[in-house]
Amino acid sequence: xxxxxxxxxxxxxxxPSTGAIVAPIYQTSTYLQEALGKDKGYDYARTAHPNRRAxxxxxxxxxxxLTSFVFTSGMAxxxxxFRLLRPGDHTILSDSVYGGxxxxxxxxxxxxxxxxxxxxxxxxxxxxQAIRPSTKMLYIETPxxxxxxxxxxxxxxxxxxxxxxxxxxxNTFLSPxxxxxxxxxxxxxxxxxxxxxxxHSDMTxxxxxxxxxxDADKIYFLQRSTGAGLAPMDCFLVxxxxxxxxxxxxxxxxxxxxxxRHLEAHPKVKRVIYPGLASHPQHxxxxxxxxxxxxxxxxxxxxxxxxxxxxDHVRLCSLAESLGGVETLISHPASMTHASIPAxxxxxxxxxxxxxxxxxxxxxxxxxIADLNQALDHI
Numbered sequence: 001x002x003x004x005x006x007x008x009x010x011x012x013x014x015x016p017s018t019g020a021i022v023a024p025i026y027q028t029s030t031y032l033q034e035a036l037g038k039d040k041g042y043d044y045a046r047t048a049h050p051n052r053r054a055x056x057x058x059x060x061x062x063x064x065x066l067t068s069f070v071f072t073s074g075m076a077x078x079x080x081x082f083r084l085l086r087p088g089d090h091t092i093l094s095d096s097v098y099g100g101x102x103x104x105x106x107x108x109x110x111x112x113x114x115x116x117x118x119x120x121x122x123x124x125x126x127x128x129q130a131i132r133p134s135t136k137m138l139y140i141e142t143p144x145x146x147x148x149x150x151x152x153x154x155x156x157x158x159x160x161x162x163x164x165x166x167x168x169x170x171n172t173f174l175s176p177x178x179x180x181x182x183x184x185x186x187x188x189x190x191x192x193x194x195x196x197x198x199x200h201s202d203m204t205x206x207x208x209x210x211x212x213x214x215d216a217d218k219i220y221f222l223q224r225s226t227g228a229g230l231a232p233m234d235c236f237l238v239x240x241x242x243x244x245x246x247x248x249x250x251x252x253x254x255x256x257x258x259x260x261r262h263l264e265a266h267p268k269v270k271r272v273i274y275p276g277l278a279s280h281p282q283h284x285x286x287x288x289x290x291x292x293x294x295x296x297x298x299x300x301x302x303x304x305x306x307x308x309x310x311x312d313h314v315r316l317c318s319l320a321e322s323l324g325g326v327e328t329l330i331s332h333p334a335s336m337t338h339a340s341i342p343a344x345x346x347x348x349x350x351x352x353x354x355x356x357x358x359x360x361x362x363x364x365x366x367x368x369i370a371d372l373n374q375a376l377d378h379i
Contacts, residue, residue, distance in 0.1 A: 003062065003177060004246040011058035012239055025236045026050045046227050051235035056207075058242060059197070062176040063189050065209035067216045069223050070230040070238070074172065074192025075100050077206030080222045081168055081188055084137075084215060087113030091137040092130050094121040096147040096349040098170075099338035101139075118345075122282055124155040131163050140186075141170045142179075143286075146298050146333040146357040147350045148273040150282035153289050157185020166215075172196070172324070177249040178292040187211050195324025198241040199248050203234045248326065249292065251362040256295035258365045259358065259372070263299050268306075268376050270354070273298040295360035296323060298333075304353035306379045307332055311356070313378045316363065316371035323359035328368055330358045 001009070015023045026049050031042040042048055052070060060068040071077040078101060085091065093105065095118040105116045119126040121140055138160055142151040153169065160167035168188040169181035175196040181189050191197055193205035210216040223229050230238075253276075260274035272279070275286035276293030286293060301307050311319050317330040321337055331337060333351050341351070360368065 006061045007058070007245050008243045010061045011054035011056070012243070022240075023050070023054065025232050027232050045232070046229060047224050048229070049232055049235075051232040051239070052230055055230070055235045055239050055242075058239065059176075059191075059207050060209060062242075062245075063171070063209040064176075064180055064182045065189065066211050066213065068207055068209045069216075069219050070193065070235065071206040071208070071223065071228045072230055072234075073204045074190065074194060074206035075104065076226075076228040077190050077208045078170075079104060080219055080226075080228065081190060081208055082109055082114070082137075083222055084166070084218055085109075085114050088115070088134055089136040090115040090117065090132050090134040091139055092116075092121075092127055092135060093118050093139040094141045094144050094149070094151065095119055096144045096149065096351060097139070097141050098145045099333075099340045101141075102338075102345075103340040118349075120149070120349075121151040121156070122149040122285075124152060124159065127156065128159060131159075131165065135163065135165055137166045137168060139168045139170075140181075141173075143173050143275055143294070143296065145173065146296075146338065146355065148275060148280070148296065148298050150275050150280075150286045150289075152282075152285050153179075153181055153184035153186065160185060160187070173296050174290060174292070174294050175245060175249055177246055178253070178294055179290050182209070182211055184289060188215065192324075193238050194322060196249065196252075197245065197324075198238045199245065199324060199326060200237070200241055201322065201325035201327065201329075203237045205230050205234050205238055248362060249294075252295035252360060253292040255362060255365045255368065256293060256297060256360045259360050259368060260297050262369050263297065263372070266373075266376060268301065268379050269299050270302045271300045273300075297358045297360065299356055299358070300352055301354045301356060301379065304334075307354050307356050309378045310372075310375045313375040314371055315374070316367055317358065317375075323357075325359070326362050328359065328361035328363060330356060333357050 056068040169186040172192045189209040191207040264272040274297045317328045
């Protein structure tokens with residue numbers, strides 16, 4: 001079946017007991033046991049429930065994995081992945097990862113003896129040079145948040161195989177509609193489902209897609225033991241959102257390209273970073289491994305004062321954290337999503353005081369351009 005067909009039907013079959021086209025929300029904490037040691041596949045909602053299992057089936061199919069597990073947030077899922085490591089194990093990460101990942105690794109997980117190195121993964125040579133005998137994991141964001149650098153997934157897949165390292169890819173920015181890292185050799189894919197998979201800014205959730213049974217067994221044990229599995233209502237909301245993922249991503253992509261081109265031509269914008277533009281340093285890599293360029297754009301206005309003027313005057317674009325909703329969201333990474341990263345590290349990785357990140361929604365693009373133009377007029 002095609003992607004859109006799978007997104008609409010896998011894990012979203014009609015309810016066999018009533019024929020309801022939309023399966024019910026199983027809003028229950030526990031399940032009746034038919035007899036001692038005998039149930040109908042469910043005993044307690046923390047362990048599993050029908051809405052969670054259905055959503056996990058759908059996400060597994062879309063990413064091409066072996067199995068999936070969904071969590072209360074993207075960070076809960078990412079934390080579970082890092083718990084596959086042991087004290088002394090070393091991980092290489094993209095150097096401009098989401099601020100929450102930087103905080104988790106450098107302030108929490110290091111206390112348990114894990115070691116982390118941040119490198120520019122858009123250069124495969126940097127990654128190869130950073131590998132140690134103790135390196136167990138390579139954690140990639142592509143494109144990176146918020147600097148939009150693209151990592152060559154085929155090169156990372158080959159390197160992971162050669163060095164016997166687990167390759168983890170955060171696919172949140174593009175969704176499986178535009179990019180499927182497992183086809184390039186990724187062993188694990190993670191998502192903040194809060195973003196494009198759900199698409200409506202009305203829940204938080206994360207997903208971990210596995211390709212190896214030994215990893216899947218460990219992740220399920222962690223999900224069940226820590227109580228971080230996603231609740232029925234939130235699973236329902238993501239399942240509903242996924243049904244329109246393909247059509248939403250096409251519109252996001254169309255609008256994203258139009259906004260990127262407009263900003264690149266605007267005299268008050270110093271630089272636009274968008275993989276769909278020929279000016280992007282990894283444009284050709286993006287063309288090889290992505291079916292589209294998405295709707296995440298970073299652009300630099302040169303100073304904090306200029307960024308503040310823009311953000312203070314947008315009307316249609318909403319000044320808010322998060323991304324991937326049908327509405328356009330705009331943010332200042334240095335003081336919002338990446339504020340937990342030390343200033344010197346932000347500067348080194350290109351997260352400047354003048355950098356603005358925009359998650360382009362699916363509104364009429366002419367209205368978005370008009371809003372950005374009037375805000376830019378205040379600079």
